[in-house]
Structures are given as structure tokens and as C-alpha cells.
Amino acid sequence: MTEIQRLLTETIESLNTREKRDNKPRFSISFIRKHPGLFIGMYVAFFA
Incomplete structure (x- = not known):
């Protein structure tokens, strides 16, 4: 698993x-x- 992770990184x-x-x-x-x-939704979610 560490080899796969290293390769992906x-x-x-x-x-x-x-x-x-x-x-x-x-x-x-x-x-x-x-x-x-989408911008309005992201903005509202940021302050929720």
C-alpha cells in the first residue's frame, strides 16, 4: 500500500x-x- 501511495503522490x-x-x-x-x-450556494454554505 505504501508503494502505491508513494507512486500516486x-x-x-x-x-x-x-x-x-x-x-x-x-x-x-x-x-x-x-x-x-453555484457561487451563491458556495457562499451561503461557507457562512452556514
């Missing part, structure tokens, strides 16, 4: 590096424009 890290992802949340105006209902 290594693959995910290489993909994140290649795609320049850092797992930080970003505020996107385009997301609000494309999905206003």
Missing part, C-alpha cells in the same frame, strides 16, 4: 509542477459570471 506532484498548480484558492470573476447559482 509522486505522480500528482509532477502533474502539479508541470501545470503550475499550487493548491491555493483563487478568486475568479469569470467563475461568478459563468456559474452565479
